[in-house]
Amino acid sequence: MGKLSATAVKAAKRPGRLGDGDGLFLIIQPGGGKSWMCRVQKNGHRRDFGLGSASKVSLATARERAREIRAWVELGLDPIFERRKAEGIPTFRQAAAKVIAAHSKTWRNEKHGKQWHQTLETYVFPQIGDLPVHEITGPMIRNLLSDIWLAKPETARRVRQRIGTVLDWAYASGYRENCQSACKRDPLSARKRDPLSGWRNVDVTGFLAL
Structure with missing residues (x-):
């Protein structure tokens, strides 16, 4: 049984944090806004998860979401990824559209944006464009580029x-479960080495944007 009640949540005014138990907290902002937070600690690591505004998420719903998050953590799963997966994970094509839209504001001219879209349309979309971003692997990228x-x-x-920029966005947005270190060495820099060797067993999410 939690420590808070629906009446107490509604009446809370003083800025600060009220605990309901099992890592669930009601956060009261100085301006009067209220939100829910779930704090989980495992193996010495602590993570805080926002559960939404208290004006839209009831105490009962916040408790249910907190229980769900704790269960995922106990199973070794990433709660953010699991939540995103339940909501629907975008395809690589959809993720690329969001990345291009976000980056277009910082590009100096339209030509760069057209080049971005053209290279993806020509070399990437035909092979992995319709795959959910969490299913894309290093070997897939190696085959695509070969x-x-x-x-x-x-x-x-x-x-x-x-490709790396799009997958970095997907990881940061919670659509990919992990972000392993990728081989950043240029596979074409050594003449005597197989130019594709860097793509045999790596995840590509660590590559930096141009």
Whole structure:
């Protein structure tokens, strides 16, 4: 049984934090706004998860969401990823559209945006454009790029970096469960080495944007 009641939640005015138990807190802001937070600690690591505004999320719903989060953590799952998965994970094509829209505000001209879209449309979308972003793996990217590494090395680098940018966004948005370190070494920098060797067993989410 929690410590709070619906009446207490409604009456709370003083800025601060009220605990309901099991890591669930009501946060009262100086301006009067109220929101729910679930705090979970496991193996010495603490994480806080926002559960929504108290004006829209009832005490009962907040408790249910907190229980769900604790269960996911106990199972070794990422609550943010699991929540996103339940809501629906975007395809790579959909994620790329969001990334392009967000980055377009910082690009100097429209040409760069067109190049972004053109390279993805030509080399990426036909193979992985309709896959959910959490299903895309390093070997998939290696196979995708294998036809252009030697013929168009500069194009291959740009495509690789743009794929990485989209997958970085997907991870940061909670659509990919983890973000493993990727091989950032240029696979074309050593003449005697297999130009595709860096893509055999890596996750591509660590690549930086252009």
